[in-house]
Amino acid sequence: MDHFQLKNGEIYAEDVPLTRIAQEVASPVYIYSRATLERHARVFRDGLSKLDNPHLAFAIKANPNLAVLKIMANEGYGADVVSGGEMERALAAGMPPEDIIFSGVGKTQEEMRQGLRHNIGQFNIESEPEGEELASVAHAMGQQASATLRINPDVDAQTHAKISTGKAENKFGVAIDEAPAIFDRLASLDGMNLRGVAVHIGSQLGKLEPLETAFEKIGALIAQLRGNGHIITHVDLGGGLGVPHKEGEAYPSPMDYGDMIARVTKDWGVRLMFEPGRVIPANAGVLLTRVIRVKPAKINPFVIVDAAMNDLARPSLYDAFHDFAAVRPNGHKMMANIAGPVCETGDTFAMGREIDTVEAGDLAIFRTAGAYGATMASTYNSRPLVPEVMVDGDKYAIVANRIEPETILAAEQVPDWLD
Numbered sequence: 426m427d428h429f430q431l432k433n434g435e436i437y438a439e440d441v442p443l444t445r446i447a448q449e450v451a452s453p454v455y456i457y458s459r460a461t462l463e464r465h466a467r468v469f470r471d472g473l474s475k476l477d478n479p480h481l482a483f484a485i486k487a488n489p490n491l492a493v494l495k496i497m498a499n500e501g502y503g504a505d506v507v508s509g510g511e512m513e514r515a516l517a518a519g520m521p522p523e524d525i526i527f528s529g530v531g532k533t534q535e536e537m538r539q540g541l542r543h544n545i546g547q548f549n550i551e552s553e554p555e556g557e558e559l560a561s562v563a564h565a566m567g568q569q570a571s572a573t574l575r576i577n578p579d580v581d582a583q584t585h586a587k588i589s590t591g592k593a594e595n596k597f598g599v600a601i602d603e604a605p606a607i608f609d610r611l612a613s614l615d616g617m618n619l620r621g622v623a624v625h626i627g628s629q630l631g632k633l634e635p636l637e638t639a640f641e642k643i644g645a646l647i648a649q650l651r652g653n654g655h656i657i658t659h660v661d662l663g664g665g666l667g668v669p670h671k672e673g674e675a676y677p678s679p680m681d682y683g684d685m686i687a688r689v690t691k692d693w694g695v696r697l698m699f700e701p702g703r704v705i706p707a708n709a710g711v712l713l714t715r716v717i718r719v720k721p722a723k724i725n726p727f728v729i730v731d732a733a734m735n736d737l738a739r740p741s742l743y744d745a746f747h748d749f750a751a752v753r754p755n756g757h758k759m760m761a762n763i764a765g766p767v768c769e770t771g772d773t774f775a776m777g778r779e780i781d782t783v784e785a786g787d788l789a790i791f792r793t794a795g796a797y798g799a800t801m802a803s804t805y806n807s808r809p810l811v812p813e814v815m816v817d818g819d820k821y822a823i824v825a826n827r828i829e830p831e832t833i834l835a836a837e838q839v840p841d842w843l844d
């Protein structure tokens with residue numbers, strides 16, 4: 426359920442007609458619904474209600490906008506961060522440092538120091554050398570880094586290859602058969618408080634079975650680690666729940682997910698941690714765009730919109746489907762290709778799709794754009810950086826300005842030896 430619905434013949438975000446935002450802010454623009462974000466944050470939490478005090482860390486890479494993070498902080502979520510920049514955002518949004526988890530294969534020593542200075546809650550270590558560096562950095566600062574070891578369980582998440590993270594050939598985590606020996610070595614280091622394990626096998630998962638397979642393997646590993654004398658108190662089960670992109674598509678619900686986890690982990694005796702990303706903001710955001718013109722073509726006409734692959738990269742990167750809907754549908758349908766103005770064939774949102782009939786000047790939205798949308802935008806082709814708006818009932822606010830090409834140009838300089 427989201428709050429981007431047709432009322433009086435046009436699509437509203439909650440109680441704000443999208444035509445109003447288009448007039449006042451212009452397009453393209455991302456629009457988020459506060460009520461939808463809050464609802465999804467609560468539905469996810471409720472799904473885990475059978476668990477004892479789970480730790481929820483929003484994977485802020487999915488949508489790091491400060492206003493979105495503020496909502497998540499108010500909902501009691503901490504953050505899963507993957508860079509020093511994300512860490513500063515989580516803190517700026519008021520998330521308590523102890524609720525921040527630092528993931529990622531490439532943490533630099535400076536980023537480790539930054540996390541330790543802020544006393545963040547946990548580092549998820551992705552390799553033995555990283556663990557050794559973290560221990561020595563923490564020891565030098567007179568601290569103990571609380572950490573888990575991320576395990577690569579070699580499970581096929583059955584998702585797009587570019588967002589699968591738990592196969593042996595992926596760069597993430599340590600191989601599960603090597604984990605006990607690595608755990609022994611890292612746990613013995615000064616500066617290291619290795620208290621558990623972490624796993625995240627991929628994103629936009631359409632089935633629970635791969636997760637369940639991975640978690641079963643983690644359960645066996647926990648028993649083995651305990652058998653080796655380690656004290657395991659925290660297990661981070663990552664994120665990954667997929668979301669529907671089309672009406673009627675079935676995805677596992679947070680309730681199904683929570684039930685499966687309660688069943689698999691019932692004897693673990695640990696604090697479970699979660700890093701949900703997409704499932705909360707994806708359907709709480711749309712990308713509003715205007716049709717520039719309809720270009721006739723041999724097979725289907727190209728609907729050229731003012732949003733492009735630099736604003737919403739997912740179709741060009743992962744062949745992702747984003748539903749396209751006219752803001753003021755006239756009841757007719759047309760077969761069309763939808764493309765942006767960027768000079769690449771890959772700047773195509775859809776080929777041969779039946780869509781609402783639109784013509785030059787009409788407004789439309791791409792749905793399911795609240796996760797991995799604005800955050801992956803660029804200024805390719807010297808286009809502006811896309812702005813973001815948050816709607817709350819009948820009011821809205823710009824929560825990220827459009828950054829104009831002139832601002833970006835102003836950050837560049839020609840060395841005098843080129844004059």
Ligand code: LLP
Nearest residue numbers: 484528625628629664665700701702703797
């Ligand atoms: N935890 C870790 C360690 C992750 O790497 C990720 C996502 C998450 C949690 C959150 O996963 P989620 O619940 O959102 O599936 N740009 C891609 C998605 C990349 C996901 C990367 N890692 C896309 O647009 O589909």
